[in-house]
């Protein structure tokens with residue numbers, strides 16, 4: 001069994017739950033509340049910047065030039081292609097650059113990005129790649145599944161087309177191939193770290209959609225009066 005099949009088998013239950021999330025079901029039907037999608041897109045724009053930084057950090061640790069080029073290319077692609085998608089929806093929703101800048105990353109977004117940056121900084125190269133893989137793989141699978149059931153009149157068609165399109169497929173295939181090669185060359189300890197990093201990022205993907213759907217904000221302490 002290939003290493004990525006093994007990763008898929010171990011996270012199958014969580015990944016099925018992600019497909020069944022109300023955010024993804026309602027998006028597929030074109031019924032997702034636009035206010036929820038708007039909040040998600042704003043958070044995703046924050047996420048993408050951190051994701052691209054994590055890819056660039058991982059690229060700097062790659063053991064060979066083709067892997068450096070692959071990860072650095074994915075970082076550039078995330079900024080160019082997915083940013084354009086975000087700008088498209090922010091334009092539709094009337095969210096200006098200043099509005100965007102005034103909205104802080106959510107706790108879920110901050111947590112996910114921090115995890116990716118930590119994996120790419122403190123972790124070794126295989127661990128960083130395993131942490132980054134769900135960002136590619138889960139979106140491809142969700143994009144394809146939704147594309148099968150949804151039409152061009154869906155208000156989220158541009159989002160669906162991006163993640164079910166050929167360009168995204170190709171970048172996912174390259175990431176899967178890289179992970180398989182790293183998994184095959186790794187010893188048990190490295191493979192165990194890769195499994196942990198992969199599973200944690202799958203959980204972060206679930207959490208990101210869950211948090212967007214419930215429009216979570218940072219919990220704050222109640223106002224507190226000092227007694228003198």
Ligand SMILES: Cc1ncc(CN)c(N)n1
Pocket residue numbers: 044047048078082134135136139205208
């Ligand atoms: C949270 C999240 N994860 C993954 C992707 C796809 N790069 C994304 N746009 N947003």
